[in-house]
Amino acid sequence: MTLTSSVQTTARLRRGRRTSGAPRWALIGTEIAVPVVLVALWWIVSAGSTNTFFPPLSAIVGRLGQLLATPAFLGDIGVSVLNLVLSFAIATVVGVLLGCALGLIAWLSWFVEPTIHFFRAIPPVALVPIFVSIIGFGNETRILSISLAALFPILISTIDGVRAGDPTLEMVGRVYRLSRAERVFQLVLPAASPRILSGMQVSLITAFVVMIASEMLGSSTGLGAATLLAQQSFAITDMWAGILVLGVIGYAATALFTLFRRAILRWYIASQQLEKSE
Incomplete structure (x- = not known):
């Protein structure tokens, strides 16, 4: 692969990343945030539980x-x-x-x-x-x-x-x-x-x-x-x-x-x- 084609390939990859949807940091943040939110909801909802089979988190x-x-x-x-x-x-x-x-x-x-x-x-x-x-x-x-x-x-x-x-x-x-x-x-x-x-x-x-x-x-x-x-x-x-x-x-x-x-x-x-x- 020549230097020119290598530069062109790199440029196309960068354009693809920019147009492929949400930024990578947003996807990673969402992946982390969803479990945290679910655990927080579980903690809040179960806080006053008196059910033996579903104790508080x-x-x-x-x-x-x-x-x-x-x-x-x-x-x-x-x-x-x-x-x-x-x-x-x-x-x-x-x-x-x-x-x-x-x-x-x-x-x-x-x-x-x-x-x-x-x-x-x-x-x-x-x-x-x-x-x-x-x-x-x-x-x-x-x-x-x-x-x-x-x-x-x-x-x-x-x-x-x-x-x-x-x-x-x-x-x-x-x-x-x-x-x-x-x-x-x-x-x-x-x-x-x-x-x-x-x-x-x-x-x-x-x-x-x-x-x-x-x-x-x-x-x-x-x-x-x-x-x-x-x-x-x-x-x-x-x-x-x-x-x-x-x-x-x-x-x-x-x-x-x-x-x-x-x-x-x-x-x-x-x-x-x-x-x-x-």
């Missing part, structure tokens, strides 16, 4: 502060976060590798894809009792359940992304005499990365839901188990405190992945902005 926050000072509650948070991260990592590695193989090898895809679509149609939470019956109530069961549930969105998006690749990339790889592995990691995967990361974002939400469900079913550790135990013991304030922490973890996980996705796909986002500005 001030009481929930106070109890949460007490629970955060106990090693048991912190341990439950650590177990849940660790299971989520480990299972999501396993699902990502297996999904991307298997998706590449199925996307590139036609005969393998022909044999395996019907089975994939069969298991994908089963609700992820429904798989938890099956693994509990086969393996037991150990932590390995929860990790396996979460990983399998999170696998399919990544797997399907990887297959679609690999198959939707530009045939020109294959020709370029052959011209430069790249090996099969080099073509996959340097050409195929980067081109398929927008779809793969979109599948990973869906997978993260699925993993979070199944993480809670697996901990509520026959487990004594994790935030899901602690929240269910509080509900069964009529410790309603503890139950709401656990729900708040689960919400914060889910929001934080989604926000961190969004930042990661934007950093990885900076080139793709820039190209989309360029197309809109033209």
Whole structure:
């Protein structure tokens, strides 16, 4: 790319940003303001509540502060976060590798894809009792359940992304005499990365839901188990405190992945902005 074309591209991107709608700072401010306003309304509306099942938010926050000072509650948070991260990592590695193989090898895809679509149609939470019956109530069961549930969105998006690749990339790889592995990691995967990361974002939400469900079913550790135990013991304030922490973890996980996705796909986002500005 010449200097002149580079300057022209930068100018078009800046014009696109100016004409693409609200300023970025306004969008970020709105994203922060909405949860703050909702929490403030919750605090005000629940201030005089005498309902046992809907205690005031001030009481929930106070109890949460007490629970955060106990090693048991912190341990439950650590177990849940660790299971989520480990299972999501396993699902990502297996999904991307298997998706590449199925996307590139036609005969393998022909044999395996019907089975994939069969298991994908089963609700992820429904798989938890099956693994509990086969393996037991150990932590390995929860990790396996979460990983399998999170696998399919990544797997399907990887297959679609690999198959939707530009045939020109294959020709370029052959011209430069790249090996099969080099073509996959340097050409195929980067081109398929927008779809793969979109599948990973869906997978993260699925993993979070199944993480809670697996901990509520026959487990004594994790935030899901602690929240269910509080509900069964009529410790309603503890139950709401656990729900708040689960919400914060889910929001934080989604926000961190969004930042990661934007950093990885900076080139793709820039190209989309360029197309809109033209």
